[in-house]
Amino acid sequence: MCLAIPARVIRVDGDKAQVDFGEGVLREVNVTLVDAKVGDYVLVHAGYAIQTLEEKDALETLALWKEILAAEKE
Amino acid sequence: MTEKLQFRDPALAREIAQKIRETALKDEQVKFCHVCGTHEWTITHYGLRSLLPQNVEVIAGPGCPVCIVPAAEIDEAVQLAQKGVVITCFGDVLRVPGSNMSLLEAKAAGADVRVVYSVSDAVEMAKREKDKEFVFFAVGFETTAPATAVEVLGKPPENFSFLVSHRLIPPAMELLLGVGDLNISGFIAPGHVSAIIGLKPYELFPRVYRMPTVVAGFEPIDVLMGIYMLLKQLAEGAARLENEYSRVVKWEGNPRALQMMSQAFAVTGGNWRGIGRLPNSALRLRDEFRAYEAREKFNVHVEQGKDILLGCECHLVIIGKIKPDECPMFMKACTPAKPVGACMVSSEGTCRVWATTATRSTK
Ligand code: SF4
Numbered sequence: 001m002c003l004a005i006p007a008r009v010i011r012v013d014g015d016k017a018q019v020d021f022g023e024g025v026l027r028e029v030n031v032t033l034v035d036a037k038v039g040d041y042v043l044v045h046a047g048y049a050i051q052t053l054e055e056k057d058a059l060e061t062l063a064l065w066k067e068i069l070a071a072e073k074e
Numbered sequence: 075m076t077e078k079l080q081f082r083d084p085a086l087a088r089e090i091a092q093k094i095r096e097t098a099l100k101d102e103q104v105k106f107c108h109v110c111g112t113h114e115w116t117i118t119h120y121g122l123r124s125l126l127p128q129n130v131e132v133i134a135g136p137g138c139p140v141c142i143v144p145a146a147e148i149d150e151a152v153q154l155a156q157k158g159v160v161i162t163c164f165g166d167v168l169r170v171p172g173s174n175m176s177l178l179e180a181k182a183a184g185a186d187v188r189v190v191y192s193v194s195d196a197v198e199m200a201k202r203e204k205d206k207e208f209v210f211f212a213v214g215f216e217t218t219a220p221a222t223a224v225e226v227l228g229k230p231p232e233n234f235s236f237l238v239s240h241r242l243i244p245p246a247m248e249l250l251l252g253v254g255d256l257n258i259s260g261f262i263a264p265g266h267v268s269a270i271i272g273l274k275p276y277e278l279f280p281r282v283y284r285m286p287t288v289v290a291g292f293e294p295i296d297v298l299m300g301i302y303m304l305l306k307q308l309a310e311g312a313a314r315l316e317n318e319y320s321r322v323v324k325w326e327g328n329p330r331a332l333q334m335m336s337q338a339f340a341v342t343g344g345n346w347r348g349i350g351r352l353p354n355s356a357l358r359l360r361d362e363f364r365a366y367e368a369r370e371k372f373n374v375h376v377e378q379g380k381d382i383l384l385g386c387e388c389h390l391v392i393i394g395k396i397k398p399d400e401c402p403m404f405m406k407a408c409t410p411a412k413p414v415g416a417c418m419v420s421s422e423g424t425c426r427v428w429a430t431t432a433t434r435s436t437k
């Protein structure tokens with residue numbers, strides 16, 4: 001039940017936002033808990049965005065993995 | 075976001091699995107514990123246990139927020155429903171056994187019990203149907219509690235109240251360390267709970283208990299990486315708090331969510347099904363929101379319930395002492411279609427996850 005799913009914000013209207021879960025699945029979610037702007041990714045849990053996600057952070061994770069693995073090779 | 079594809083790259087997964095095998099101390103039995111139903115799902119669904127060396131085990135702790143709701147609180151919800159109040163809840167909660175019946179059984183007997191996707195849907199219903207009383211049965215860990223807080227603070231209509239059953243994860247992790255023969259060597263901390271609470275609440279595990287702790291995400295590579303990071307700490311003889319899921323989990327968590335939670339709720343002791351009472355592990359509405367406290371509004375208080383049915387081993391499954399298939403009822407008397415215990419009811423329950431996953435490794 002603690003699963004949260006990333007979605008892209010396509011419209012913000014006060015504390016509500018229309019988000020896109022991909023493949024055309026749109027939904028209205030509550031964004032009181034985050035600062036969400038159009039184009040941002042948010043993590044949605046039970047109808048509430050609980051965190052914003054940045055593409056750069058996602059890429060950093062990949063970089064971190066590679067770094068940890070590479071460090072071992074030396 | 076390109077996240078999905080890259081975060082499941084099989085070649086990368088194999089590389090990490092190889093690292094895990096190289097790093098695991100050969101002669102030592104190692105047992106890592108996660109506390110999240112979604113972690114268990116990823117681990118069983120992707121067969122991750124089969125990638126681990128024989129001496130590295132990953133067990134599931136009390137990570138299912140639905141499974142640990144004590145029967146007494148289900149009984150309270152059932153009693154409210156029987157008083158003619160509309161109970162709104164998440165779908166997972168419907169079939170959780172109470173002492174005498176589940177909410178689903180109460181519904182079948184004529185009570186108005188409605189499944190909602192979010193607490194705000196429940197509030198909307200109450201605004202539309204002003205002639206009825208609505209109660210939201212607020213179940214969930216720190217991932218879910220902030221949403222309830224938003225609605226508590228948002229001045230819901232007068233015909234709306236809350237049956238708060240939220241629980242906090244760190245006290246349950248601390249409990250596991252006290253279970254004598256469990257012998258945990260490290261924690262995989264839950265990603266989405268941590269998105270809210272941040273890393274600070276876990277600091278005591280390495281510092282006080284010398285327990286390596288890694289916050290991990292939910293893609294298979296996240297979990298493998300988390301295991302690898304724990305094994306590295308063990309190999310170094312270190313105990314640190316590390317964050318594998320930094321793309322989502324910040325050190326400070328979500329400060330606004332934490333702020334709203336502490337405005338709406340006070341921390342209190344609470345019962346956990348299969349575990350018993352844990353101090354500082356539950357949330358209750360603060361006194362100024364008493365008017366929204368369903369237990370008081372409708373005078374419903376159940377102290378003790380029947381948590382575990384005879385023969386069900388949920389209390390052992392919940393703390394990771396046994397695996398589901400060590401319960402004699404597993405997939406015999408107890409199946410997803412006819413669940414006996416709470417662990418078979420919720421999609422996050424360990425028994426349910428094992429029952430519905432083909433690639434399950436029984437290791
Ligand atoms: S298999 Fe069923 S009866 Fe056995 S522990 Fe799990 S939920 Fe309880």
